[in-house]
Amino acid sequence: xxxxxxxxxxxxxxxxxxxxxxxxxxxxxxxxxxxxxxxxxxxxxxxxxxxxxxxxxxxxxxxxxxxxxxxxxxxxxxxxxxxxxxxxxxxxxxxxxxxxxxxxxxxxxxxxxxx
Amino acid sequence: xxxxxxxxxxxxxxxxxxxxxxxxxxxxxxxxxxxxxxxxxxxxxxxxxxxxxxxxxxxxxxxxxxxxxxxxxxxxxxxxxxxxxxxxxxxxxxxxxxxxxxxxxxxxxxxxxx
Numbered sequence: 001x002x003x004x005x006x007x008x009x010x011x012x013x014x015x016x017x018x019x020x021x022x023x024x025x026x027x028x029x030x031x032x033x034x035x036x037x038x039x040x041x042x043x044x045x046x047x048x049x050x051x052x053x054x055x056x057x058x059x060x061x062x063x064x065x066x067x068x069x070x071x072x073x074x075x076x077x078x079x080x081x082x083x084x085x086x087x088x089x090x091x092x093x094x095x096x097x098x099x100x101x102x103x104x105x106x107x108x109x110x111x112x113x114x115x
Numbered sequence: 116x117x118x119x120x121x122x123x124x125x126x127x128x129x130x131x132x133x134x135x136x137x138x139x140x141x142x143x144x145x146x147x148x149x150x151x152x153x154x155x156x157x158x159x160x161x162x163x164x165x166x167x168x169x170x171x172x173x174x175x176x177x178x179x180x181x182x183x184x185x186x187x188x189x190x191x192x193x194x195x196x197x198x199x200x201x202x203x204x205x206x207x208x209x210x211x212x213x214x215x216x217x218x219x220x221x222x223x224x225x226x227x228x229x
Contacts, residue, residue: 004158041124043219043222044159044219046217093158093159095159103147103161105161108158109156
């Protein structure tokens, strides 16, 4: 079945540095991908919708300049957390709709820890 | 606008006992309904979905959920749980006809006690 690969699965970085997270659709094309953030013991909050060939659509309250999204191809979207701070530590998950009639497929998530 | 309510944040249950995880939703349009399961430090896996047709849907590992339009519910049930069912379960809803705007509930942690 359709698979979404997310990399890295975990990353530790120092405050002030930037971190890039990749999300790939492995056996299907995804013109749209979604980026979620999950706080401990909470649900997934949609951060932004990544659109191939155009700008991402950010949800209210999400800083565009802090969370840079690039949908470089039909199989790759990246999320860059710029100038990371400890409060950015979280679990980030990407997803993509599958073929017509298929619900979202999720990556395995990235655990970001900013020290 | 749509929303999902999972009233139980944690549900402890003994192995081989039945379990029900509750989910209620609200929406001004017709919806698709989903249950996802998340194991520690992993992404979400689709457990089952309701799109249309029969209101009772089943998964391959013994879970089932019933869509009740009048009560706006989509409760998840399993007649006999296993240790391996220990995980977080998320109910989700999207407008019917598309999967773009999926709204998740806050999740229910199922803890199976040996």
